[in-house]
Amino acid sequence: MMSQVFSTFAVARSGMGVYKTWLDAVADNVANIDDVSATSGPAFQERFVAVQPIIDADGGGGGAMVAGAQFGDPNGRVTYEPNHPLADANGLVRRPNIDLGDQMVYMQLAQRGYQANLASFDKAKEAYEAAISIGHGS
Amino acid sequence: MSGSIGGISDNVTKALHMALNGLDARQRAISSNLANIETPGYHAREVNFEDSLRDAFADGDPTQTLTTTSQSLAATRLNGNNVNIDFEVLNSSENVLRQKLVVQALNNKYSLLRTAITG
Numbered sequence: 001m002m003s004q005v006f007s008t009f010a011v012a013r014s015g016m017g018v019y020k021t022w023l024d025a026v027a028d029n030v031a032n033i034d035d036v037s038a039t040s041g042p043a044f045q046e047r048f049v050a051v052q053p054i055i056d057a058d059g060g061g062g063g064a065m066v067a068g069a070q071f072g073d074p075n076g077r078v079t080y081e082p083n084h085p086l087a088d089a090n091g092l093v094r095r096p097n098i099d100l101g102d103q104m105v106y107m108q109l110a111q112r113g114y115q116a117n118l119a120s121f122d123k124a125k126e127a128y129e130a131a132i133s134i135g136h137g138s
Numbered sequence: 139m140s141g142s143i144g145g146i147s148d149n150v151t152k153a154l155h156m157a158l159n160g161l162d163a164r165q166r167a168i169s170s171n172l173a174n175i176e177t178p179g180y181h182a183r184e185v186n187f188e189d190s191l192r193d194a195f196a197d198g199d200p201t202q203t204l205t206t207t208s209q210s211l212a213a214t215r216l217n218g219n220n221v222n223i224d225f226e227v228l229n230s231s232e233n234v235l236r237q238k239l240v241v242q243a244l245n246n247k248y249s250l251l252r253t254a255i256t257g
Binding site: 007008011012014015018051052053054056058059060061062063064109113116117119120121123124126127130131133134135136 | 158161162163165166167168169170171172173174175176177178180183185207209223226227230231233234237238241244245248
């Protein structure tokens with residue numbers, strides 16, 4: 001067990017950080033969902049957030065952390081748009097292979113996860129406030 | 139420890155102190171479980187100190203209480219995670235109330251002391 005003062009705050013904060021990063025990734029994916037690129041280069045790749053738990057020395061949980069980013073298919077969807085300025089000789093361009101429905105679901109998950117961690121922060125604060133009051137009783 | 143100045147820190151006060159330590163570790167475990175609701179392969183952590191505290195108290199030295207952390211054996215979801223969000227949120231609320239209860243008991247002990255000192 002970590003004996004640092006108010007260490008539960010750090011745990012809740014780590015969770016909020018993870019879900020905020022996930023929300024950022026979803027926002028990035030949605031913002032770029034209609035990007036068009038030439039077939040000579042990659043399409044915009046969907047951003048995935050890799051998360052891993054922080055394990056304390058005693059095997060207990062110490063929160064979560066972002067382990068890195070992972071990227072979707074660089075080939076994307078090749079579509080026929082001969083009038084597009086980026087179209088190749090065959091009239092083809094690349095668009096990212098991102099499903100808006102998936103992104104909406106991820107956004108809900110990330111938002112709820114963030115809220116759960118915020119609630120956990122509030123609960124920890126309540127408990128610490130009680131602890132601080134030790135000795136102040138009438 | 140057991141033979142220390144009787145009035146100020148008796149076994150009940152020590153037991154309350156150990157209970158507060160255990161409850162704090164549990165609060166941290168719950169927070170960690172909530173931080174990892176979607177982490178693939180994460181198993182929920184559970185903290186137990188009550189059994190050890192009961193034994194230590196019966197043996198006359200509550201400071202021997204051990205707080206242990208174990209991993210939940212509940213069935214996992216497809217991503218290998220078994221954190222149950224409603225369970226954790228309810229547990230979090232209950233745990234805070236338990237901490238307040240212990241704090242109140244400590245305050246009552248100290249209030250008795252204060253009365254004895256100031257008259």
